Amino acid sequence: MRALAQSITGLELPAVEKISEEQAEDPFQILIATILSARTQDATTHAASTRLFKVARTPRTMAKLPVTQIERLIYPVSFYRYKARYLKECCDLLVSRFAGRVPSTLEELVTLPGVGRKTANLVMILGFKSVRNICVDTHVHRISNRLGWVKTALPDETEQALYRATERRWWPYLNLYLVTWGQNVCRPVYPRCGDCAIRDECPRIGVARRKS
Numbered sequence: 001m002r003a004l005a006q007s008i009t010g011l012e013l014p015a016v017e018k019i020s021e022e023q024a025e026d027p028f029q030i031l032i033a034t035i036l037s038a039r040t041q042d043a044t045t046h047a048a049s050t051r052l053f054k055v056a057r058t059p060r061t062m063a064k065l066p067v068t069q070i071e072r073l074i075y076p077v078s079f080y081r082y083k084a085r086y087l088k089e090c091c092d093l094l095v096s097r098f099a100g101r102v103p104s105t106l107e108e109l110v111t112l113p114g115v116g117r118k119t120a121n122l123v124m125i126l127g128f129k130s131v132r133n134i135c136v137d138t139h140v141h142r143i144s145n146r147l148g149w150v151k152t153a154l155p156d157e158t159e160q161a162l163y164r165a166t167e168r169r170w171w172p173y174l175n176l177y178l179v180t181w182g183q184n185v186c187r188p189v190y191p192r193c194g195d196c197a198i199r200d201e202c203p204r205i206g207v208a209r210r211k212s
């Protein structure tokens with residue numbers, strides 16, 4: 001993890017981390033950007049979030065937008081029609097059940113429309129500075145298995161296995177380090193093992209083809 005921390009310096013940050021930095025770690029904007037980021041390129045997520053937050057930056061103001069306007073603002077993120085509906089329902093619920101604030105527990109966050117464990121954990125880490133959560137997306141799942149830290153088939157299993165396999169002090173950083181590494185070096189296909197700072201520690205489990 002120390003080697004990764006050094007190696008990601010200067011690399012492009014993942015979109016939600018960037019938004020978190022730009023928006024003073026506001027839990028609402030982190031929540032919305034993370035919902036938008038699912039199966040969407042980082043640049044598209046960042047641009048769509050920026051357009052949306054220019055029009056509405058709070059649950060109350062976003063709840064007042066018609067779904068069609070949200071659709072127009074977030075297009076072309078993947079599944080923009082579903083996501084626009086989730087955003088609207090999510091903001092309605094934040095206003096009616098949580099007094100217009102993002103709840104600060106994982107258990108409450110996963111009751112919101114469109115919010116699963118990945119999103120909830122990232123909001124806990126970036127928005128509420130939790131040191132008790134690990135956020136697992138496809139990059140974290142893939143690289144943890146390649147490194148042999150875990151042996152799992154699904155991201156939810158990986159999250160639970162990582163709580164057992166890694167030191168607690170690294171939990172809030174695992175997502176940032178492994179997502180940045182996964183976007184730049186340990187890519188899904190043809191990982192750049194020859195350029196990898198941790199190649200001497202990595203058994204490359206399941207890596208069939210790598211970039212020469």
Ligand code: SF4
Pocket residue numbers: 143146147185186187191192193194196197198199202203204205207
């Ligand atoms: S050595 Fe290859 S498989 Fe292992 S972490 Fe580095 S890029 Fe990924």
